[in-house]
Amino acid sequence: MAAALIRRKVKTIRRKATVALLLASLVLLALPQPAWAPRTFRALVSIAGPCATPDGLTGSFTGSALLQRFDAKEGSIVALTELSGVCTDGTTFVPMRPGVHAMQIRIEHSTCDVLDLTLDRVTVPEFTVDLTNWHVLIEAKVDTVRGALCSLSNTVRLDKDVVEITNALNRLIGAK
DSSP states (O other), X not given: OHHHHHHHXXXXXXXXXXXXXXXXXXXXXXXXXXXXXXXXXXXXXXXXEEEEOTTSOEEEEEEEEEEEEEEEETTEEEEEEEEEEEEESSSOEEEOOOEEEEEEEEEXXXXXXXXEEEXXXXXXXXXEEEXXXXXXXXXXXXXXXXXXHHHHHHXXXXXXXXXXXXXXXXXXXXXX
């Protein structure tokens, strides 16, 4: 009888400890992130476009780009992205080895509600992808994104300074 009572008390204590740990985790997630903490948010976008391999295969590319950060390089904006995807003509599939690649971008249109980016050609050892007609649209669905887009929009309209625009883009995706 005493052993059964002890087992129940241990079970109750474990249950209470688990609930307390879960509640503490939720509270920590709700707290604002300190300035010294690394940010982990990045923008993941689907991309597609025509592709060609060095062997002569032409087809279409389907994949994704995980935007890591933006850099100003020689008067233009470069997006450092983790690319992955496949070039295929419908019968032959050529996968891309995942890796970080630099892609030149252009801002086609920027308002407080939407940012329209276009990418450039990407050449990797396996193939070349033409993404010049692919638009990456970032929409302001929450107030914090809308504020960042307004800041970026004002920078684009007033300044044309590539470094300022790059900094605003990095703030938008949470990169330092």
